[in-house]
Amino acid sequence: MRWADPDQQPADDEEGGAGVPVRLPEVFVGGEGLARGPAEVLGTLLHEAAHALAHIREIKDTSRQGRWHNARFKALAEELGIEVTKDPRIGWSPTTIPAGTRESYAQVIAELGAALRMHRSVEITDGGRTKKPSPPPCVCGCGRRIRVSPTVLAAGPITCGVCGTDFTPALPDEDPNGEGESK
Numbered sequence: 001m002r003w004a005d006p007d008q009q010p011a012d013d014e015e016g017g018a019g020v021p022v023r024l025p026e027v028f029v030g031g032e033g034l035a036r037g038p039a040e041v042l043g044t045l046l047h048e049a050a051h052a053l054a055h056i057r058e059i060k061d062t063s064r065q066g067r068w069h070n071a072r073f074k075a076l077a078e079e080l081g082i083e084v085t086k087d088p089r090i091g092w093s094p095t096t097i098p099a100g101t102r103e104s105y106a107q108v109i110a111e112l113g114a115a116l117r118m119h120r121s122v123e124i125t126d127g128g129r130t131k132k133p134s135p136p137p138c139v140c141g142c143g144r145r146i147r148v149s150p151t152v153l154a155a156g157p158i159t160c161g162v163c164g165t166d167f168t169p170a171l172p173d174e175d176p177n178g179e180g181e182s183k
Contacts, residue, residue: 031120038112050076069093141165
């Protein structure tokens with residue numbers, strides 16, 4: 001609901017009241033996502049259409065700030081002809097287009113294929129350099145661990161609320177993730 005239309009304003013008794021522009025949703029398909037091909041882009045659009053259908057029908061289809069897709073979303077997605085599988089982190093979100101839907105939308109897929117003549121390349125952000133290692137975790141007397149930048153740690157002590165001792169950088173052989181060098 002990020003787009004505002006100043007020419008459309010709700011009545012005084014509607015959400016937002018008079019003088020507040022109507023908010024409209026946005027569907028964004030990143031340039032890198034276009035490389036997946038026209039059928040997969042259509043899958044993304046149908047996935048977002050399932051969310052729009054949930055909004056219109058006033059169905060709560062997600063939780064966790066919209067990241068977890070619940071069984072109500074799954075039902076709406078199937079109603080629109082897409083298949084979703086359950087991911088342990090995001091719920092019923094990973095989307096595929098079954099053969100029957102591909103056949104029903106064959107003309108649309110062909111038109112998308114003609115329109116999607118290019119896509120954005122994935123950017124290489126490190127310029128070929130190796131990633132700078134993160135600082136080692138800091139530990140307290142009871143063994144709790146936190147990660148903090150060296151400048152934040154140098155600004156003053158960070159005290160554990162459980163045991164009352166200050167967090168200090170872990171020795172390399174104390175790092176359970178193996179990110180430091182062992183002695």
